[in-house]
Amino acid sequence: LLTPRQSLPQLDESLVEESRTFESRLQSLLQDTIQESESSMEMLREWTWLNDSQSFSSDLS
Amino acid sequence: LLTPRQSLPQLDESLVEESRTFESRLQSLLQDTIQESESSMEMLREWTWLNDSQSFSSDLS
Amino acid sequence: LRVPPELAANEVVTKLLGDNQQLREALRRSNLALRQRCEEMEGWQRRTREEREFLSCRFQEARALVERLAQENHSLQGLVNG
Amino acid sequence: LRVPPELAANEVVTKLLGDNQQLREALRRSNLALRQRCEEMEGWQRRTREEREFLSCRFQEARALVERLAQENHSLQGLVNG
Structure with missing residues (x-):
């Protein structure tokens, strides 16, 4: 603390x-x-292609 | 500003x-x-499967 | 603690009171700014946790799908080539 | 501005000097904290930009691959089923 003299x-x-x-x-x-x-x-929220291709593949199984 | 009287x-x-x-x-x-x-x-950095399957698919093309 | 009337106009006392006021205001403003950043950060932290969970699920789905398609592709090629 | 000797022991002056010192220290500490958070935030901003760019490329690759594999499977299924 400064002394008041200073x-x-x-x-x-x-x-x-x-x-x-x-x-x-x-x-x-x-x-x-x-x-x-x-x-x-926002951009990474676009995943519809994932579902599209998923149903596509299930033709086989 | 406070006046010094206060x-x-x-x-x-x-x-x-x-x-x-x-x-x-x-x-x-x-x-x-x-x-x-x-x-x-760190977890999302694991993408080796992408290359693996990519070379796999290229058999056809 | 009261400022005695004989000191009221004293230059040193006036200066000290003025400084006191300014420092107090600056600190109050700084505290407010810190609190606002804390709140913004908390809200954002909540949102990014949800985003990351979503992202991590999609990521696993994409990987599973790629692997399944590649496997199917392999089987079909076997059928085609006899 | 000097504190005249006759005020040196004055209770009001002593109190103001002490308070101002404390406020000054608090503000200095607060400034330092703000500066450090700014620096951390800048470093992190740089890193997440790179991460996001990487992530965005991999996602596009994954999408393209899924679409290609699905297309190939479709063609192969056509061959298999005649």
Whole structure:
């Protein structure tokens, strides 16, 4: 702890600035990651061909 | 801004406590999510059967 | 704890009170941001678990189907070629 | 700005200096945590992009293979059944 005899610590403006920067960086990173993952999952959700070919094959069995 | 005539604001200990709580909650959430996603990807990396059956089918063509 | 009237206009005290206010606000905002990211992450974690389960089932089905078709194909070729 | 000697022991000033110090430390820690999460997230984002590309290729291959095998089986069945 600073003793009151010393100079007052500067309110590190950069400390407050930095917190804003990281807050918004994390927010957009998370948003991007979620969006990317969901749109790629969208594509992988197309599996109708699996059922089509499955019924096709069962002709034989 | 508080005017100095008013009472001193209490140092809301809970504000400092809360920051610790959220920091570690986010840290473990992210760790878990990354780990889950990587171990499930591990499973989806097994595609040798695809090549096996691919060469099998090419007998015909 | 009250600020005594004789200190109310004191430059040092005013500066300290101002800093206190700013730091408090920054920390409060930071906590809010952390909490929001936690919540987003939790929701997303739930969704990806379901997705992965779905994906993993389809993946196993695809593999089983490929193997069955290849086997049938092999048998049919045997019949065709005598 | 210096704390004048006559205020050095003042209860209000001491309290404010202590509080501000604590808030500053908490904010610094919080910033560090945010930065670390950002970095982890960036690394992970890179890895999952590669994984997804791999996965998407294999899925297309699987689909093409299933369709080809089903088609071949169909032709072979035609030959077998005359």
